[in-house]
Amino acid sequence: MIELQKFNLVYLASPYTQYELGLSQAFRDIAKIAGALIARGVSVYSPIAHCHPIAVYGGVHPAAHELWMKIYMKMMAACDALCIARLPGWDKSAGVAMEALEFFSEKKPIYHLEPKTLEVVAA
Numbered sequence: 265m266i267e268l269q270k271f272n273l274v275y276l277a278s279p280y281t282q283y284e285l286g287l288s289q290a291f292r293d294i295a296k297i298a299g300a301l302i303a304r305g306v307s308v309y310s311p312i313a314h315c316h317p318i319a320v321y322g323g324v325h326p327a328a329h330e331l332w333m334k335i336y337m338k339m340m341a342a343c344d345a346l347c348i349a350r351l352p353g354w355d356k357s358a359g360v361a362m363e364a365l366e367f368f369s370e371k372k373p374i375y376h377l378e379p380k381t382l383e384v385v386a387a
Contacts, residue, residue, distance in 0.1 A: 266375055266384040268306040268347060275343035276301070276310040276377075277364070279357040281327050290351070291316035293379070297349050300382055308347075309339050340366050345373045347384065 268274050276298055283290035295313040315335070319326040338384055340346075346367040353377070354360050367374050374387040 266386065268301065268345070268384060269304065269367065271307070271344040272300075272307060273307050275340055275351045275363065275367070276308050276349060277299055277346060277354075277360045278310070278312055278349040278351050279353040279360060280312050280316075281359070282353055282357060284352050287316065287326055293351055294349060297377070297379055297382070301347075302360050304363070304382075308365070309343060311336050311339065335387055336363070337366075340370075343372070345375065347375045347377050354379045 276294065278290065278294040278297075280287065280290045283293075285293075291312055294310050297309045297315045298308050304337065311332070318324055326333065334369070341354060341365065348354060348360055348364065364374055375384050376387050377384050
């Protein structure tokens with residue numbers, strides 16, 4: 265199994281606006297995964313877990329793509345690796361695809377995570 269703890273900061277990608285169970289459930293599902301990874305010693309940044317409450321309580325539209333991308337691009341630059349949570353719709357998510365392309369372009373490692381087992385494999 266790949267040990268994500270070796271990285272200074274891991275970007276945890278997941279579907280959001282097109283998540284079949286809705287935005288709030290997308291937040292809850294990825295927050296559980298992020299929490300489990302943090303409990304295992306992985307330093308994680310999750311754009312959904314970290315920004316959904318700001319969208320909801322701060323009055324920023326969740327789909328204000330250009331606004332959010334300014335933050336996400338800075339966080340992707342700061343992160344050493346990408347971990348894609350294979351939640352339903354991950355493979356159809358434009359956001360996840362863009363994040364993967366950014367990490368690929370920067371020659372940073374990309375991994376996939378199985379949500380139920382937290383098993384991490386190379387992409």
